[in-house]
Amino acid sequence: MISTVRAYRSEPPSSTQTAEPTQPDTIGTAEMDAPLSLHAVVVAAPEQVSCPLGEEAAILNLKNSVYYGMNPVGARVWELLKQPTSVAALRDALLDEYEVDQERCAQDLLALLHKMHDEGLIEVRAAATS
Numbered sequence: 001m002i003s004t005v006r007a008y009r010s011e012p013p014s015s016t017q018t019a020e021p022t023q024p025d026t027i028g029t030a031e032m033d034a035p036l037s038l039h040a041v042v043v044a045a046p047e048q049v050s051c052p053l054g055e056e057a058a059i060l061n062l063k064n065s066v067y068y069g070m071n072p073v074g075a076r077v078w079e080l081l082k083q084p085t086s087v088a089a090l091r092d093a094l095l096d097e098y099e100v101d102q103e104r105c106a107q108d109l110l111a112l113l114h115k116m117h118d119e120g121l122i123e124v125r126a127a128a129t130s
Contacts, residue, residue: 034124034125034126034127035124036087036110036113036114036117036124037087037110037127038086038087038088038091038106038110039086039087039088039127040086040087040124040125040126040127041084041085041086041087041124041125041126041127042081042084042085042086042087042090042113042117042122042123042124042125043081043082043083043084043085043122043123043125044078044081044082044121044122044123045061045120045121045122045123047061047062047063047120048060048061048062048120048121049062050078052075053069055072055075056069056070056071056072056074056075057069057070057074057075057078057079058070059078059121061119061120061121063120064119064120066119068119068121073094073098074112076093076094076097077090077094077109077112077113080093081116081122084125087109087110087113090109090113091105091106091109094109
């Protein structure tokens with residue numbers, strides 16, 4: 001239901017890069033490292049630029065120079081992520097717009113958000129409060 005994030009490096013890796021992955025910059029982000037759940041608030045990270053490509057979207061992470069492609073459903077999620085919102089609200093918006101089982105939607109959405117978070121495309125700010 002939700003796209004797999006496709007990544008493309010904007011330039012070839014240099015010969016001085018090591019094979020080990022680099023650690024993300026976590027200085028000052030402890031308050032934004034909340035667990036990802038339906039109650040968490042998520043938002044697109046500021047270190048990226050994106051544009052629509054028809055019904056899809058392209059995102060460039062400015063920290064690692066990697067492009068990501070999103071299918072139409074992923075692009076809709078990305079559009080909703082421009083403002084801080086709870087994961088539950090994202091799920092509800094998708095349920096209103098697409099014919100999908102609620103549990104499947106929640107599972108697929110959380111999987112996509114985990115990938116986006118791992119790639120530095122979104123921030124998990126805190127649990128939503130009622």
